[in-house]
Amino acid sequence: MPVKLDFQLDFRSGVPIYTQIAEELRRKIASGQLKPGDQLPTVRELATELRINFNTVSRAYRVLDEVRLISTQTGRGTYISEAPTEEAILQLKQKSLRELAQTYLEDAARMGFSAQEARAEVDRLCETGNHTGENA
Amino acid sequence: MPVKLDFQLDFRSGVPIYTQIAEELRRKIASGQLKPGDQLPTVRELATELRINFNTVSRAYRVLDEVRLISTQTGRGTYISEAPTEEAILQLKQKSLRELAQTYLEDAARMGFSAQEARAEVDRLCETGNHTGENA
DNA sequence: TCCCAATTTGTATCATTGTATCATTGTACG
DNA sequence: CGTACAATGATACAATGATACAAATTGGGA
Incomplete structure (x- = not known):
């Protein structure tokens, strides 16, 4: 209530x-x-x-x-709001960019995509500027 | 179950x-x-x-x-569903890869990296072949 | 085996809640 | 006065929740 x-x-x-x-x-x-x-x-x-x-x-x-x-x-x-959402951010910060990228490639691989395909998708997003998350 | x-x-x-x-x-x-x-x-x-x-x-x-x-x-x-069409699966995978890549770029952005940096990291991993998941 | 009631599962309908869009009001400024 | 702008209001709408319902399954008992 x-x-x-x-x-x-x-x-x-x-x-x-x-x-x-x-x-x-x-x-x-x-x-x-x-x-x-x-x-x-x-x-x-x-x-x-x-x-x-x-x-x-x-x-x-x-x-x-x-x-x-x-x-x-x-x-x-x-x-x-629940106490500062710093936790999620902290967790993120503890990971390196390399780990993040590695995870991405692994996830893609699990779905059957080659590293090249995954890489190409990132390229595409970078060029269209569609990565800014304006959907949120 | x-x-x-x-x-x-x-x-x-x-x-x-x-x-x-x-x-x-x-x-x-x-x-x-x-x-x-x-x-x-x-x-x-x-x-x-x-x-x-x-x-x-x-x-x-x-x-x-x-x-x-x-x-x-x-x-x-x-x-x-049993045996979804190949076409449906293909569309699914494409959509999922895009989302995966988008999430990756967003996470990287939250960590303070630019899209270009994130892209470069993927490139690096692809070239060193370090994406095969030996880090678990 | 067969029947039937209880249970489990998804569905339909409507109420609740916040949002988007536009209209109205009021006020400051020329 | 008239225009421009911000604040507020009215209305229609999208997402979620509560409740009652329909369909399928399950498990005893005859």
Whole structure:
């Protein structure tokens, strides 16, 4: 069940509502009132409570999602992010580029591709610039 | 008994969960880790393991069922299709190789390497013939 | 062996949740 | 005034979840 968020908006301050919401959540996360894994109210719930449009809440959530403080997932809800995802990055960093490349060639080989084919595929991707992961 | 499928979901990637599951299965089929006749976990088993709703697994299975890669039958279970056409396999493999290469470049990028550096490393390995996997 | 009820398995339908797109409002600036 | 822009709202939509259902299997008991 989502955590309870009670805070007030100041409609006259000139500070955008979505900013006020984002800042308030930031404070609660920083202070530990909100912990990793906690589920935030749905955009509609919080919007109703604050008597605003749920798109405004959605925008506030998006701001925090972009800096990885929370994680929003369509159909699932919004959650405080788990402790820094540095772990995965650390694991990656512990591997050398050589090992990474080796693993790639091995995986390709398991699928029946020759090293040359695997190499050609990397070439192709490098040239089309399709490696930047803009699908994420 | 159903085969064991162990893989991770990325809830933050923006890629729908059902797509992630379908793609992962595609890879395993392409690489031969899953063979014709193999029984996949039931929608509920896999859903429990991945901590998602079984309808999401069902949707992933449906995607693959529609292209005849697997066969789902109410009351019986889900199985890898017998003898998919060579053409289908070829397409699968091409797609999988591209994804594999893309993942490699992305991982390398996260480690701070440019696409060109990653490409060069593959070239080096190809030339020294060090890709045969003696490092395990 | 046969029957039937319980169980297991996937499916259909709808509710829930966040997102994308565009319209509306308000305000600053010329 | 009128334009331009940001903030907010309305609406339609995609992904996921909850629930009830249908089809196949299973296992006793007659």
